[in-house]
């Protein structure tokens with residue numbers, strides 16, 4: 105499975121990037137770590153709890169299990185007494201694909217973009233605009249797919265007039 109190249113761009117970034125914003129919003133502690141995803145299957149969240157009731161979570165790539173140090177409570181150094189694997193949901197994944205062309209030193213459509221929605225777990229399932237749109241329109245379209253399960257993405261796609269015109 106090939107992942108979006110955008111997700112690999114954080115490899116050399118400073119640790120200020122919060123790669124776990126989704127977890128933070130759900131009340132999980134943010135680990136504020138940079139991760140590089142250069143392929144492989146989607147991973148899963150793991151939720152741990154120590155016997156004092158402290159909870160924490162980590163994101164682990166692919167089928168791996170949390171490392172030993174990730175199974176230790178940061179509050180009191182106690183080992184986790186429970187560890188639950190929470191696989192990623194199949195949600196709409198967004199890509200804004202440059203439509204710019206280049207030939208013999210000339211470029212065009214530099215503010216043109218194709219808009220793409222794909223299944224987070226099955227990247228072969230793709231909806232892509234048949235014509236290009238501006239960056240601002242692509243951002244507006246992206247906002248319509250926030251928190252949308254893949255099972256509803258196709259219906260949402262059909263409901264967007266701007267997209268329907270160019271739908272492949």
Ligand SMILES: [Zn+2]
Nearest residue numbers: 154158177179
């Ligand atoms: Zn604890």
